[in-house]
Amino acid sequence: CPGGCPARCPAQTELQSPYVREHFDIGKFWGVFYEVAFHDSTQPRAWPIRASCQRSVKSPHPSDPGNYKDLFxxxxxxxxxxxAVCDLEFNITEKPGVFMGHWSSTSLWNPNLTNIANTVVDVGVAPNGTYEWTLEFQCREYDDPSKGIRFAAVNFYHRKPVIDESEFDAMMSRLRARGLGWVADASPGLTMVDQQKCIDHQSYPPLDAKP
Structure with missing residues (x-):
C-alpha cells in the first residue's frame, strides 16, 4: 500500500466533501451512471477476462424505502x-451519502464480500443542480480488526459514457482532495473503462435487465 494508506477503514463522513455531507440529495442520485475508471478487485481487469462498458442504474427500492437498488x-x-448484470442493494442511513452495500453474488477476484460500506465522496453539480458525476468509495476490514483493511475500492461514475481528459482530471483532483489518492495509487492503479465498445455495438443491456 502506498504512503497515506490507513490501517483501518476511514470514518465515512470524514471522507465526504462538505457539499455532500451537508447537501447531498438522494433524489439526484437516481438514474444511469457509466463507470469511467475504477480501482476495484471485484471487477475483472486483465487477460483472460477484461470487463468493459460498466454501468450503474440506481433507483429507489420498489418495496423498501430504507434501501436503494443498483443494477450494475x-x-x-x-x-x-x-x-453480466449484478443486482446490488444498499441500506440508506440517516447520514447523507453514507450507505451499506449488500451483494448477493460473489466474485472470483475477491470472494465473500457480501457487506461493504459505500460512501459518496463527492459529486459534480451541474448548473441546473443535477449530479453529472459521483465518486464512490467502498471499504471493508477483515473480520479480525487487527488485520486492517481487506478491501478498498473507488469508482468514477459519470452521466456520459465517454468524457474528456479535463473532466477526468477534475474528478481525480477531487478524489485526492478527500484524502483518497492512496486508493488510486495502490497496485495495480486505476483501470480506465472502455465504454466505446458498447457505444459502437449498441450492446448495453436494457436498463431493467434481469441479473
Missing amino acids: SLNEGPGSGVN
Whole structure:
C-alpha cells in the first residue's frame, strides 16, 4: 500500500466533501451512471477476462424505502460481447451519502464480500443542480480488526459514457482532495473503462435487465 494508506477503514463522513455531507440529495442520485475508471478487485481487469462498458442504474427500492437498488452491468468478450448484470442493494442511513452495500453474488477476484460500506465522496453539480458525476468509495476490514483493511475500492461514475481528459482530471483532483489518492495509487492503479465498445455495438443491456 502506498504512503497515506490507513490501517483501518476511514470514518465515512470524514471522507465526504462538505457539499455532500451537508447537501447531498438522494433524489439526484437516481438514474444511469457509466463507470469511467475504477480501482476495484471485484471487477475483472486483465487477460483472460477484461470487463468493459460498466454501468450503474440506481433507483429507489420498489418495496423498501430504507434501501436503494443498483443494477450494475459489465460486458466481456470480443465484438458486442456478453453482458453480466449484478443486482446490488444498499441500506440508506440517516447520514447523507453514507450507505451499506449488500451483494448477493460473489466474485472470483475477491470472494465473500457480501457487506461493504459505500460512501459518496463527492459529486459534480451541474448548473441546473443535477449530479453529472459521483465518486464512490467502498471499504471493508477483515473480520479480525487487527488485520486492517481487506478491501478498498473507488469508482468514477459519470452521466456520459465517454468524457474528456479535463473532466477526468477534475474528478481525480477531487478524489485526492478527500484524502483518497492512496486508493488510486495502490497496485495495480486505476483501470480506465472502455465504454466505446458498447457505444459502437449498441450492446448495453436494457436498463431493467434481469441479473
